[in-house]
Amino acid sequence: QYVVRLAVEAVTVVNATDYGRAIYDLATRRALITVGEDMVNIAYDAPVDMSPSDQIEDAERRLFELAETGRYDGGFESFTDAVKTAVDMANAAYMRDGHLSGVATGLRDLDRRMGGLQSSDLIIIAGRPGMGKTSLATNIAF
Structure with missing residues (x-):
């Protein structure tokens, strides 16, 4: 009887998207x-x-952060596309041969930690007046 109940209440793969969306909505x-x-x-x-x-x-x-992280724009990506993206990323890393993946800042320690400036990153330089924000930005730019 227990096994029959498990079989009846089993979740099928057919509705996986709907179940995933329901779980995501409830978590939000x-x-x-x-x-x-x-x-x-x-x-x-x-x-x-x-x-x-x-x-x-x-x-x-806090509500804005929740609204931004609570978005559901997703869906599934085909396995072929996911593998192609992963292989392309691995190939790009291999072709760099240990070099930076982004634009060099000219500051070796910063480049080593960040891998250079990435186009996907928003970097905010903050500090009190007179702390050298403009000097840092100028050094990076030239």
Whole structure:
């Protein structure tokens, strides 16, 4: 009887996309519930130095992050395409022969750690006034 019930309730591969999307949606909802609970708790127990506008900004930031990570643009990629992409990436790495994969900054330690500047990266140089942000950017540019 137990084995029969398992066979009846078994998940088929045919509906894998729908099941995956349902799991993904439920996980996003759980994250939304967590954000909502945190917003309520912070509103009740906010530190004295935290203004309501700071609370709103924090809530907006967290909701925006959830909206960005909660997107489902995906689907499946054929095995042939995935293998071709992986082989192309491996070939590009082999052809570099240990050289940088991105654009050199001229700073050896930085290049070694980052592999150069990658076109897919957004790099933000931040610091207080007079800390050398412009000098660093100028050294990288020339």
